[in-house]
Amino acid sequence: MANKVKFGLSNVHVLFIESYDAKTKKYTYDTEGIQAIPGAVNISLDPQGDTTDFYADNIAYFSQAANTGYQGDLEMALIPDWFRQKALGEKVDKNGVQVEASDAVQKEFVLFFEINGDTAKTRYVLYRNSVARPSIKGQTTENSISPATDSMTITAMPRENDHYTKGSIASDDTQHKAIYDAWYETMHEPDFTST
Structure with missing residues (x-):
């Protein structure tokens, strides 16, 4: 039975992209594999791409929307240092100080997450993503403790080889069921060959 409603966010994972070979049209992924980022709070991604309308015969004769991916925010309880190092190119010096440089090389990654529904959970993958530096926030403690969260602006782009953006x-x-169960263990590559 299909979901009537959806709610919740959990199981945020990432897999870093090491390289893309334009000749073979293959991606190489980080040998550390898919890694969990605990503390998912909210995700909100809007479609990107302009719509072009062509008018003829006094009507909108043709209309086509470009699909250039998604962009929006991923809010987490805390963005871990290891993610900042890999995704944003931050480095730890010999004294243990994590340093951000203006010329740091960022790394693209695959983003996985899960949204619940009234009858089923849906697992998602965004195949190629980059992230902007998160804001630095803090707030004084008053009568009660209100945890602050970290938000990152995510840009989900089509892959270079097949132009796939998202799967679920x-x-x-x-x-x-085997694909669903292994979602956070192995990178699922779309397969459109006949069965």
């Missing part, structure tokens, strides 16, 4: 699978898809 629901927990009630019993025919493909």
